[in-house]
Amino acid sequence: MVRKQAEEYATVWERPEPVERPVLSSLSRDRIVRAAIELADAEGLGAVSFRRIAGVLEAGPMRLYGYLATKEELFDLMVDAVYAEIVPANTSASGWRARLTEIAHRTRETALRHDWLVDLFGGRPNIGPNGLAFHEASLAALDEVAGFEQVDTMMDAIGAVHGYVLGAVRAEVTERRAERATGMDEQHWQQANGAYMTKMLATGAYPMLARVVEDASHPAPGTAFTARLEAVLDGIEARFRTA
Known part of the structure; x- marks a missing residue:
């Protein structure tokens, strides 16, 4: 029955939910997705399974298959639910740079929460x-903005911003996971590896890295994210708006 439904409806968003029987605990796709998000937030994506979710919701695992055909569908719904935290219902940001900056920061903040x-x-x-x-x-941030009249140009600009944001956030999340796994924050990691790095830099083989270690300000992640986002937006403006 589930397979037949999945074939009849192209996506999980179009597929109707099964009719609930009053004798059973109430279920819905929204309840299932919220439980999955809470599990992932607490224990990571690997903890998310139909069996674990069913236990949280006090339902039999097979009942969940009436709402979702595969775990991939569950992941799609989880991501979509979190996207709602990124897109502001209302925005006071004015101008294409401010609007893309707002979306970028909200993406980072949401990804750090989840x-x-x-x-x-x-x-x-x-x-x-x-x-x-x-x-x-x-x-829409680029709609009717001079220099972005062509859809391909808009896609190039949006792709550059989203590509930067994804890479920056992934690096920050990876660092946070390393801290949890090792119990060492960045400062303690640097201290633990300080003697080795001093020896390696003293060879003279890494002059640019030596400059980074000695002269870079090493700003907080949020400060670095903002500065580098501005550089990306500067590059987009120089390439497309003055072409």
Whole structure:
């Protein structure tokens, strides 16, 4: 029955939910997805399984298959639910740079709240209603802006911003996971490896890295994210708006 439904409806967003029987605990796709997100937030994406979710919701695992055919569908719905936290209902940001900056910062903040999100970002776009709203808001920031009249130009600019944000957030999440796994924050890691790095830099084989160690300000992640985002936006403006 589930397979027949999956074949009849192209996507999970179009497929109707089964009719619940009053004698059973109430279920819905939203309840299942929320439980999955809470599990992923607490224990990571690897903890998410139909059996674990069913236990949280006090339901038999097989009942979940009436709502979702595969774990991939569950992941799609989880990502789409989190996209709702990124796209603001209202925005006071004025101008294309400010609007893309707002989306970039909200993406970072959301990914840090749900650090499993970076494992599902990328690849084919999420086509749930919130995912579509995210992409619509990104493109709308450039609508009727001089230099971005061509759709391909808009896509290039949005791709550059989202590519930077994804890479930066993935690096930050990876660092946070390393801290949890090792019990060492960046400062303690540097102290633990300080003697080795001093010896290696003293060979003179890495002059540029020596400059980084000695002279770089090493700003906080949020400060670095903002500065580098500005550089990306500067590059977009120079390439497309003055062409």
